[in-house]
Amino acid sequence: MRISFIGAGRVAHHLAFALKQHHQIVQIYSRTWEKSQHLAELVAAQACPSLTDLSSEIDLLILTVSDQSIAAVIAEVAPLLPEVLIVHTSGSTDLQILQQQHSNSGVFYPLQTFSLEREVDWKQTPLFIEAANENHQKQLLDLAQQLSQRVYAYSSQQRLSLHLAAVFACNFANYCYDMSKQIVDQTQVDFSLLYPLILETAAKATQNDPKMMQTGPAVRGDVNILQMHQSILADLKRPDLAEVYTLMSQQIMQRHS
Missing domain, CATH: 3.40.50.720 (NAD(P)-binding Rossmann-like Domain)
Structure with a gap:
C-alpha cells in the first residue's frame, strides 16, 4: 500500500x-x-x-x-x-x-x-x-x-470505553508513580527501591482480578496507618497528595466494604 x-x-x-x-x-x-x-x-x-x-x-x-x-x-x-x-x-x-x-x-x-x-x-x-x-x-x-x-x-462505543479504562490503567497509574517519587525525593530515599513492587503489582493485576489483588491499609481498614500517612503528608506540606490519598483510600474501603 x-x-x-x-x-x-x-x-x-x-x-x-x-x-x-x-x-x-x-x-x-x-x-x-x-x-x-x-x-x-x-x-x-x-x-x-x-x-x-x-x-x-x-x-x-x-x-x-x-x-x-x-x-x-x-x-x-x-x-x-x-x-x-x-x-x-x-x-x-x-x-x-x-x-x-x-x-x-x-x-x-x-x-x-x-x-x-x-x-x-x-x-x-x-x-x-x-x-x-x-x-x-x-x-x-x-x-x-x-x-x-x-x-x-x-465499535466506536466499545473503543471509547477501552480508552477511558486505559486512562485509569496507564495515565492515572503513571501519575501515582510520579506522586510516590515526589514523596521519596522529599525524604532523600531512592525511588528505584520501589521498582520490584511496581513490577510485581502490574504482574498480579494482569494475571488475576485486580480487585482480588488489592492490599494495603485501606483494604484492611487500618485507621491508625491511614492517619499516620496523612500526618506524614502534612509534615511534608503536601495537601495536594493528602487529598488524593484520602479519596483513593475512601474508594478502596467502599469497594471492599
Missing part, C-alpha cells in the same frame, strides 16, 4: 516505522515543518509542505493528530482526497466525526502508550479497527494483522 500521514508525533513515528516494513510511506505532513522533515527522512518519505500538496495517488491516509484537531483536519482534506481511505488513530473519537465529512473513512487504533525513547512490541499491541463499509473493514483488518496478533473489530 501507498500510505501518507498527517501528524509527526509519537504515534506517527512508531506506526510509520512499523508499516514501512511492508508498505511505502509516501508523505508526512505536520504543522511543524521540522517534524515533517525528520520523520520523512527516517521512513524514506517526502515531507509535505502543506495539506494542499498531499498526493491523491495513495491508498491510505492516517491522521495521527490530537483528538480536538480531527474534525478540522478531515474537513480540510476530504475534498482534496475524495477517493482515498482516511483513518484516525484515536481511542476516543467516534467514526462519525470522519463519516460526516468523508464516506471512505475508518479507525486504526493501537491500544498502547507511545514514547520516542522506547520500542513498541507491535505483535502484542491490541489494534482496533472500524470502517464505514465492508471492503474498507477488510482492508484495515489485513493491514492490522500484518502488525499485531491481537486485532479486533470494535
Whole structure:
C-alpha cells in the first residue's frame, strides 16, 4: 500500500516505522515543518509542505493528530482526497466525526502508550479497527494483522470505553508513580527501591482480578496507618497528595466494604 500521514508525533513515528516494513510511506505532513522533515527522512518519505500538496495517488491516509484537531483536519482534506481511505488513530473519537465529512473513512487504533525513547512490541499491541463499509473493514483488518496478533473489530462505543479504562490503567497509574517519587525525593530515599513492587503489582493485576489483588491499609481498614500517612503528608506540606490519598483510600474501603 501507498500510505501518507498527517501528524509527526509519537504515534506517527512508531506506526510509520512499523508499516514501512511492508508498505511505502509516501508523505508526512505536520504543522511543524521540522517534524515533517525528520520523520520523512527516517521512513524514506517526502515531507509535505502543506495539506494542499498531499498526493491523491495513495491508498491510505492516517491522521495521527490530537483528538480536538480531527474534525478540522478531515474537513480540510476530504475534498482534496475524495477517493482515498482516511483513518484516525484515536481511542476516543467516534467514526462519525470522519463519516460526516468523508464516506471512505475508518479507525486504526493501537491500544498502547507511545514514547520516542522506547520500542513498541507491535505483535502484542491490541489494534482496533472500524470502517464505514465492508471492503474498507477488510482492508484495515489485513493491514492490522500484518502488525499485531491481537486485532479486533470494535465499535466506536466499545473503543471509547477501552480508552477511558486505559486512562485509569496507564495515565492515572503513571501519575501515582510520579506522586510516590515526589514523596521519596522529599525524604532523600531512592525511588528505584520501589521498582520490584511496581513490577510485581502490574504482574498480579494482569494475571488475576485486580480487585482480588488489592492490599494495603485501606483494604484492611487500618485507621491508625491511614492517619499516620496523612500526618506524614502534612509534615511534608503536601495537601495536594493528602487529598488524593484520602479519596483513593475512601474508594478502596467502599469497594471492599
